[in-house]
Amino acid sequence: MLRFIAARLLQTIPVLLMVATLTFFMVRSVPGGPFDSEKSVPEQVKRQIEAYYGLDKPLVRQYLDYMGHLVRGDLGPSYKYANRTVNEMIALTFPVSLQLGALALGIALLVGMTAGVVAALRPNSPIDYLASGLSMTGICLPTFVMGPLLILVFALTLKWFNASGWFEPRDRILPALTLGVVYAAYVARLTRGGMLEILSQDFIRTARAKGANATRVLFRHALRGGLLPVVSFLGPAAAGIVTGSFVIEMIFQIPGLGRHFVTSAFNRDFTMITGIVVFYAALIVFFNLAVDIVQIWLNPKLKFH
Amino acid sequence: MNGLIVGVCPVLRPEPASSKFKFLWLVVAILAILMTGCGRPGTQVERGIRDQILLFGNKAEPQDLDPHVIEGVGEHNIMMALFESLVGEDPKTLMPVPGVAERWEISPDGKVYIFHLRNAKWSNGDSVTAEDFVKSYRRILTPTLGSRYAYMLHPIKNARPFNEGKLTDPSQVGVRAIDPHTLEITLECPTSYLLNMMANHYSWWPVHLPTVQKHGDPYRPGNRWTRPENHVGNGPFRLAEWVPNSVIRVRKNTNYWDAATVRLNGIDFLPIESVDSEERSFRAGQMHTTYELPNAKVDTYKRDNPGVLRIDDYLGNYFYRLNVTHPALKDKRVRHALSMAVDRKAIVEIVTRGGQKPAFAFTPPDTKGYTSRAQLTFDIEGAKKLLAEAGHPGGKGLPPIEIHYNTSENHRVMAEAVQQMWKKNLGIEATLRNEEWKVYMDSQGHTNYMASRSGWIGDYPDPNTFLGTFLSYSGNNRTGWNNPEYDRLINQADCTADEKQRYELLQKAEAILLDDLPLIPIYYYTRVYLLHPSVKNWHPTLLDHHPYKYVYLEALPK
DSSP states (O other): OHHHHHHHHHHHHHHHHHHHHHHHHHHHHSSSOTTOOSSOOOHHHHHHHHHHTTTTSOHHHHHHHHHHHHHTTOOOBOSSSTTOBHHHHHHHHHHHHHHHHHHHHHHHHHHHHHHHHHHHHSTTSHHHHHHHHHHHHHHHSOHHHHHHHHIIIIIIISOOSOSSOSOSGGGGHHHHHHHHHHHHHHHHHHHHHHHHHHHTSHHHHHHHHHTOOHHHIIIIIIHHHHTHHHHHHHHHHHHHHHHSTHHHHHHTTOOOHHHHHHHHHHHTOHHHHHHHHHHHHHHHHHHHHHHHHHHHHHOTTOOOO | OHHHHHHHSOOOOOSSOOHHHHHHHHHHHHHHHHHHGGGOOSOHHHHHHHHTEEEEEOSSOOSOSOTTTOOSHHHHHHHHHHOOOSEEEOTTTOOEEESSEEEEEEOTTSOEEEEEEOSOBOTTSOBOOHHHHHHHHHHHHOGGGOOTTGGGGTTBTTHHHHHTTSOOOGGGSSEEEEETTEEEEEBSSOOTTHHHHHHHOGGGSOOOHHHHHHTSOTTSSOOOTTSTTTOOOOSSEEEEEEETTTEEEEEEOTTSTTTTTOOOSEEEEEOOOOHHHHHHHHHTTOOSBOSOOOHHHHHHHHHHOGGGEEEEEEEEEEEEEEOTTSGGGOSHHHHHHHHHTOOHHHIIIIIIOSSOEEOSSSSOTTBTTBOOSOOOOOOHHHHHHHHHHTTOGGGTTOOOEEEEEESOHHHHHHHHHHHHHHHHHHOOOEEEEEEOHHHHHHHHHTTOOSEEEEEEEOSSSSTHHHHGGGSTTOTTOOSSOOOHHHHHHHHHHHTOOOHHHHHHHHHHHHHHHHHHOSEEEEEEEEEEEEBOTTEESOOOOTTOOOOTTTOEEOOOOO
16 A cells, blocks of 8 residues: 555655646746736836846756755745745745645535435435435536625624634634535435445345344445445545635635635735646645545455455 | 623523522523524614614725725725824815814915924824925835835835835935924825825725734834733824724714714724625614625615615726727727717616716716716617628627636626627627636736726726726736827826816827727726715715714714
8 A cells, every 4th residue: 555655645746846837837838927007116116026026047057946845845925915925935835725625525415415315215215305305406506606696695694704804713604514515415416326226226225124224234344335335436626625725715805815815816825826827736636536545445346456 | 892881791690599490590591592692682783773783794804004005995984994194085085184284385387385284193192293294205105114005105206216216215205304293295297186185095095013013013014002001193083993804983082183073973884795695784783884785786776775775976987998909909999989889877777786887988087077078879780881891791700809807706707798798789799707706807918818808996086096097007008008198198187287278188098988988987986885874974975985973973863
């Protein structure tokens, strides 16, 4: 298993270098630079700033400098927020996104798996239709509709929560719910599908014939196989939840990495964009690896190799 | 801070609890905290009133909190709390009043200013001296700092060559400390709006150089002295907390010389980019003032809640730049025809609806007593005639005019309105081209457009801040237009001490600008935002500055 992990980690390195290289050149090929603003900047001032950040050097030289710093883990200074580095910004904002993502994932799994199992146990019953209908609604409602809707009900009408911000513990609830609901819907559908398939298999019938009670059949025999589709979905989902929360971070004004990523693209904060993309790439690779390990552990048909 | 309150609030703790129920109790306690926020009474706005903490919607995360390296309006709002200039702003008119300087004298030729400083202190207790101002002005002018607003100090003698690196000896710049409490500033030319610039714009505000030096190179960007634990200012408030993208808290500075006047205990600046989120937060009782209000909501507030809606005149002009080098727009008769066919009254009443005023000149009316005598007109018949004279009767022979704007719902609607007016009134076709903000600026900077949506907000209340933008060598011109006579008049006005004569020269210049017409002025801006009625001494001002030392919060009568 260790060899498997080491090999996979080694494969990551060229991937990340490739991502960094592509992003480095792509952000620079877009019109507009980090130091353009509505009021004109005197030419000599712009030259001074560019010289300070090494942007006056030939592009290849800049690239080599950047990669040199990157391999040492230094993502460079932010061009927009002069007194901050990219590393610092990620360290400051990522934990917020992670917290939001973990809560959302928790909600997604708890709600989604319960709904899926319940639906699978009574297929084509009213309860199944209700769970499937709700999860379909969850999938169809985009977060930018769901978020303001929840705010309207719980913050503006019932006044239980704040409409924005990330200050008090209860400020976590609405955003986590908004983000979690979509994924809960997917998890519910996948769980239902997986469970239905497993429950119709011979070994379940055997277990029942042996006289195992329903609870034991469900938790001991069926769940392990029935959740496989959920687990393989979980990798991309976890990455998506943590990296794709920027809409929610905008709506709820959460100081997370996603929101920061989007504004840095608008600002043409080259180092910030490249740094965050590389960081996200590393994160996705990591999640996929974790999922592969869990999958092998759950599914005896697969092996480390 | 909120975390602290939650941390110390009493948690339900049943004793002795049987271990069986311990878990249950924990869940109940956590839920109770989450749901009630510890049962603190009222909304954040109400708590703010009680604690005299103003909750301030401030649009975006500031670049930095160093007055010499920043640009932007949101940054300015924070600077006003943390720093104070030689002269302050009157809370209603924004005209210069004593600040760090108790009084000042101006030489008869208008070129030498002597400021007498009071016993003011920095937030760390050090005295604010004349030398601090000398060092600050030299710092912002130092080329390696790359300050974008250093040009605001160019009226100072030798400031420009020093800033451009042609002069390396900072002592030649016309600023010197006669003694710790007397500062002398020598100008190139009598610049009669000097005090306005000092009062209204942060580029003229001082920094505590020993602090800056302690945390990095003071003459390079990227210094860390602006972190809350390092920051030193001389304003009515000091920096207490800075959580990027979340909040900047400033609290009363007890070392401020006029602390007795300051009634607020602090201000929380909230960087909220999304106008919709901001409006919802206001409704949820989370802020006393918003940065703006979505256009679509203006009518609703007018009808349902006019008490919180504020529409203040704002020193700015919304206009279309015209590319005078484009073959179709070379003839000024065509440009005039396009301008005459735009029904500005309909635009402000139907499209923008935020109390804006139709613009028929570039400088907004009554800018420090100046109103352009030359005025454009709305005249469809005249426009048709001019177009025919230029050889394009009924728009014949003219290619479609492309209207270029940065991606935004408001700008799109405006462009469509103008497109319709040109089509209906003149028979001229127009097409629309929208671009993302930085791409749009790049296109405009390279005059790669025909007509381009623009805005200009004055930096200080003086016609010069508007008319200076169309100097042939100004980076803000971006139309390809140049007129040597215009340049001459503006420069001559800069060196004219007598206000009446100066305005006369500016009148002539604006007349030339409106005759050559490299732009179509559309409306004069207003600031449309929400303000909680508890906020007092918050006056409508042309630059949307509200000197915080006078502002306070008062509970509403029940």
